Amino acid sequence: MFFTVFQKLAAARVSPGHHKCTNLKCHHANPPQCKAGTYLCGGRLGGAPCDGTYTVSQRRAAEAEEKQRRHKEKARQMRWEEAKVIWGQGQSRNQREGQRLVRPLAGRDRNVKSASAKLLRRRQDYQKGAITPYWRPRTSRHVNNPKESTTSSIIKDVPTFRLDIKMAPVATQAPSASAPTQVETLKQDAQFNPFYSPSIGDDGDETYQFKQFKPHFPELSWPPLEEIPVKDRGLFADAGKKNLFAAATKVKHLTPAIGTEIVGVDLRQLTDAQKDELALLVGERGVVFFRDQDIDIHQQLELARHFGPLHKHATTPVPKEPGLEEVHVVYNDKSRRPDPASFSKLELWHTDVSYEVQPPSTTSLKVITGPEYGGDTIWSSGYALYSSLSRGFQQYLEGLTALHSAVAQADGARAAGLPVRREPIETEHPVVRVHPATGLKSVYVNPGFTRRIVGVPKAESDAILTFLFHQIGENPDFQVRFHWTPNAIAFWDNRVVTHSATFDFWPATRHALRATPHGEKPQSVADYERDTGKVAKDRLAEILKEQGVDASASIGTSKARGYND
Incomplete structure (x- = not known):
């Protein structure tokens, strides 16, 4: 064996540039030149017998040869590890099934100057993002075998890499039996946007109390919706709502602009007159809340049918229980964590299925399982938004229409591998619509489905x-926020409010059931006034008029003021 460790130079010299050999373990028969105190060569110089002298040039040549040998050995090791990844040799069963792991090349090729160009290109591909780093304990090769990982506590974590190639589902051929495939095709989950990519409810909890209402995606095909006659039930209600309020022990407005909570009313016992008054109240206040309601989903559907024909959603889940295709399931659990990279909080605001020709009216939602905290819903008033605008801007918006689209929602379902039961549509609606029962103007656009204003430049x-x-x-002046408690139910008018859940409760479960009646085709201000002979109203202006306040007197005036906390 060739030794690469040398001792200090001998003081004595045989000739310029030569040194005596410290041949303490000389393999030769004690040549006269070998004496203690000089170089240790083990009796051999680069594989040649020791001749008793050792030149500086020979030492440098031997060191260079040893360095080159080490480089070749490292390059060979790299090629072997690369081959293990490509051909699947030496991998655990879990790795062969799709979790292909690659040991990091960092550090291995740092000093390898003779590595092949192919390996260097592969390394560059890794650095560009073809694989994503993550950490796992370096226990044993078979990471899923507990018997082989008992010594993991004494081994440090080492970085490894996971293949993470994002791609749409594609059809692939079966791998050939004669040669292994380089990369296995894995099912890729779409980024989880809780609005466009509903959870499939696959947490495997068979003891769950409401498992019959967990999400189900039937493979069905429905025809396009046809226009149907709808008469808003609020038109038949008593303006003072005396029947509904008489049954309540308390009626509390939650904010000046939006939201009312009613206490003491059993929704299962409502008369038709009370139902009509509820529809009018929801149209006026935007959203009305009831707590401690024992109403079940069948009774909820019966109540919803009083307000209009029920909508069947084209992409989102229905309960597993048969016969509930008109129920929209809202479900999120620990199995799928919302991905903040796939959505912003603003774009989750929406009006339910506003792309339909006849979007929903008085909609109800009951949360049957919810987190102790978090998972609230926020509503924003379209009345208040309209009232906040200048008169010139109001008039400008009243003449505009906007395009509402179902395409993104359908694409999100398909990307998640879920069926689309009815082909997506795009519909134009007025930017400002009028509620048929209240006669109030409301801004009718939403981040979830409104794509553009029709007939104006894109920048505008x-x-x-x-x-x-x-x-x-x-804008908090337009909003009300509701925390769900057991057996709470909300009714909101999708024609005049926009809403969004707060996705701050993972890994808790939030499970709700929604009944969604169709409303009338949205009417612009001009259409409403032409068809009814009435003047559409500004909600805030009507309130101020009742109070005897001239709202226009303070517009455009300002005064110096300090900040008040």
């Missing part, structure tokens, strides 16, 4: 929608 459309969307999601 983007500016208008961006402003309105931010007002919807960020």
